[in-house]
Amino acid sequence: MTRAELSAQILQKQSYLCVGLDADIDRLPRHLLDKEDPVFEFNKAIIDATKDLCVAYKPNLAFYEALGSKGWESLRKTLEYIPDEHFTIADAKRGDIGNTSRLYAQAFFGEMGFDAVTVAPYMGVDSVKPFLEFEGKWVILLALTSNKGSQDFQFDQQENGQPLYEKVMRKAQEWGTPGNLMYVVGATHPEKFKEIREIAPDHFLLVPGVGAQGGDLEALTRHGANADVGLLVNSSRGIIFAGEGEDFAEKARSAAQALQTSMAALLQNL
């Protein structure tokens, strides 16, 4: 998917919501567990309930790998089921030597047909570039993550005073463009979005870590949005596990609707 197509979808739906399809088998509604493929049935219902409210879906691959070959089959069917208009992100956080990254890229972009893959930066250029060589596909590079451990290395000052995440963002701009490279920037660092927009004014940011709270969303949108919106805000558990019973899909829709309504209002004021 091109940047223009993604931006058009955002404006049309008045939404920059990404729904995280983290279909943890231990948290699925019980009535699905006797279906042949509970994970796929769950994802299908979530997609039906949210597709007009979001622009992207992001399965975290751990939840599928944990189920072995059966999980990969659920993932494949889920990908097939997601409407073409949606941007699809393999949250894989891969990164390996060149030949191996090329193989991961082939698997996620070629066979599975994802639009984007999250990639870890530690191994540098040859771990990232193979993902950038696929026309119309995207790398979403970990920059400043939403978790507690983001404090351990990502803020470390380099010799020139830059924190590591800034070095990562700047270095990656030698490899990719705003047309094929995004960054992960966690919503748990709202105070950083202004500075991050100075480092990367044009790139899209994938923002995990937003709850149902409007506060964070407002702050990160105010400081993080650019002329093309430039944000994909992800919510996983807050949407897909909003309910636990037979009405889980309705509950998921309500949670997604609340976020989309906030987003529409924020977009009016950009």
Add this chain to the structure above:
Amino acid sequence: MTRAELSAQILQKQSYLCVGLDADIDRLPRHLLDKEDPVFEFNKAIIDATKDLCVAYKPNLAFYEALGSKGWESLRKTLEYIPDEHFTIADAKRGDIGNTSRLYAQAFFGEMGFDAVTVAPYMGVDSVKPFLEFEGKWVILLALTSNKGSQDFQFDQQENGQPLYEKVMRKAQEWGTPGNLMYVVGATHPEKFKEIREIAPDHFLLVPGVGAQGGDLEALTRHGANADVGLLVNSSRGIIFAGEGEDFAEKARSAAQALQTSMAALLQNL
């Protein structure tokens, strides 16, 4: 597997060789391609041909993921086939937020029964610790990798003058011990092994990037070995693709034998 069991195996076999089971489907001998599961048949033959010469096997998961659910089935069968005495490493380079890392740990250690997983450090403490909570299991943390891109971030000087890989190694010693934490240190940085042994005198190092050349192996063993040997030297393509025809397993054995012979000689001189 405990550290003592691994060390005993190394001394008994006079080998610290790890064979990388990177069964790239595009490079398998042609006569295997009409078997029902060519990847498993290939691994089976390689394991039979090398098991007395090596102490560990390390499948890189990319080669299995690239084949989707079929690949996971080949991997599962391969793991089952590897003799219990061998140390098994899932070369996965995973690292995600706490809950997700826990799920990966459950998948690799629990369901698949690997002894160790390679983990990427960028996301910090909560991405690594869940892997350390499994009794008798190991994290092998990326420190100084063997690829070109290792130059991009890993050598960056931090404020105190430490390169990033040193910071990663020291920080991780707050999380794990020489009994459940190893480091990846590439053979392409032989001049660094002496310094790395000052940072981590007791930890095992997993060393990728050794070819059939004795030179590198000698230098890294001289500077990198500790009282328990403390090295697992990996060779993947140099062994498993030493031959391309029907005699591929014999060729693989010869390549493994050459490395083991060098290792035995080096062990005598420690």
